[in-house]
Amino acid sequence: MLYIIGLGLGDERDITLRGLEAVKKCDKVFMEAYTSLLSFGLSSNGLSTLEELYGRQIILADREMVEERADYILLEARESNVAFLIVGDPFGATTHTDLVMRAKKLGVVVKVIHNASVMNAVGVCGLQLYRYGETVSIPFFTETWRPDSFYEKIQRNRELGLHTLCLLDIRVKEPSLESLCRGRKQYEPPRYMTINIAIEQLLEVEQKYGESAYNEDTTCVGFSRLGSEDQIIVSGSMKELLTVDFGAPLHCLVIVGKTHPVEDEMLDFYTLKREEQELREKECLTCLK
Numbered sequence: 001m002l003y004i005i006g007l008g009l010g011d012e013r014d015i016t017l018r019g020l021e022a023v024k025k026c027d028k029v030f031m032e033a034y035t036s037l038l039s040f041g042l043s044s045n046g047l048s049t050l051e052e053l054y055g056r057q058i059i060l061a062d063r064e065m066v067e068e069r070a071d072y073i074l075l076e077a078r079e080s081n082v083a084f085l086i087v088g089d090p091f092g093a094t095t096h097t098d099l100v101m102r103a104k105k106l107g108v109v110v111k112v113i114h115n116a117s118v119m120n121a122v123g124v125c126g127l128q129l130y131r132y133g134e135t136v137s138i139p140f141f142t143e144t145w146r147p148d149s150f151y152e153k154i155q156r157n158r159e160l161g162l163h164t165l166c167l168l169d170i171r172v173k174e175p176s177l178e179s180l181c182r183g184r185k186q187y188e189p190p191r192y193m194t195i196n197i198a199i200e201q202l203l204e205v206e207q208k209y210g211e212s213a214y215n216e217d218t219t220c221v222g223f224s225r226l227g228s229e230d231q232i233i234v235s236g237s238m239k240e241l242l243t244v245d246f247g248a249p250l251h252c253l254v255i256v257g258k259t260h261p262v263e264d265e266m267l268d269f270y271t272l273k274r275e276e277q278e279l280r281e282k283e284c285l286t287c288l289k
């Protein structure tokens with residue numbers, strides 16, 4: 001049996017009781033480590049906390065393992081109980097449907113245990129989940145690779161008055177170009193896109209197309225470490241959010257569409273106030289001096 005178990009967003013205690021019961025009866029426990037991370041799990045110590053609570057050793061499954069050697073996990077699951085842990089909800093990322101399909105084709109019984117996902121946790125700011133359009137992913141731009149298919153999707157959402165959830169790039173276990181040339185894989189340190197970088201890239205693409213899908217005065221909401229004790233949620237224009245330090249990963253951003261008065265009322269609790277904003281701008285100017 002293959003148990004696919006969502007861990008939720010905060011820390012190891014966010015697993016559901018059903019999830020924990022399943023983990024405890026599994027012979028092998030894998031944890032997916034490339035589409036998200038638990039806020040506390042930045043260091044390897046984070047994993048030990050999981051292992052302590054779950055009473056099981058955890059095998060980290062990176063992208064290579066899940067995409068290229070999934071059969072190893074699936075063959076184990078044909079013979080015994082195997083858990084595959086995913087931060088958030090198993091279906092909060094597009095990649096895991098593939099694992100389920102492959103398991104079903106091999107005749108492995110799959111049981112999914114759901115949990116909270118970033119896809120629903122953003123509801124905390126008051127924007128109705130029913131009023132969202134297509135979610136977009138913002139990849140890190142490089143000198144030579146600046147994909148911007150998200151622009152058209154945001155434009156479509158905004159024409160319909162819908163909010164857009166922007167998920168921000170995570171780069172873990174990326175082989176460095178230099179090491180690829182030398183033929184011996186060495187990995188770059190992990191990188192997690194911040195809200196500030198995402199906004200800079202969004203504005204660059206708007207400038208390129210000039211179709212006014214949004215601009216620096218467009219209202220957005222920035223979220224960091226949603227679901228953990230030190231989460232930050234701030235609403236303001238793109239220009240204003242550029243001055244906010246959202247701290248450690250993970251970050252995501254919502255571009256606000258047309259709002260209902262009830263949404264405005266709730267959003268107001270998270271809105272940067274004018275005095276706060278003036279103070280931030282002054283601090284920024286002092287830093288520049």
Ligand SMILES: C[S@@+](CC[C@H](N)C(=O)[O-])C[C@H]1O[C@@H](n2cnc3c(N)ncnc32)[C@H](O)[C@@H]1O
Nearest residue numbers: 088089092093117118167168225226250251252
């Ligand atoms: C593939 S998605 C989400 C996957 C996860 N399975 C889930 O259901 O939440 C990963 C992206 O969601 C956003 N994200 C995930 N967890 C977050 C959190 N706790 N706070 C803010 N953003 C988060 C980040 O932009 C991250 O790059």
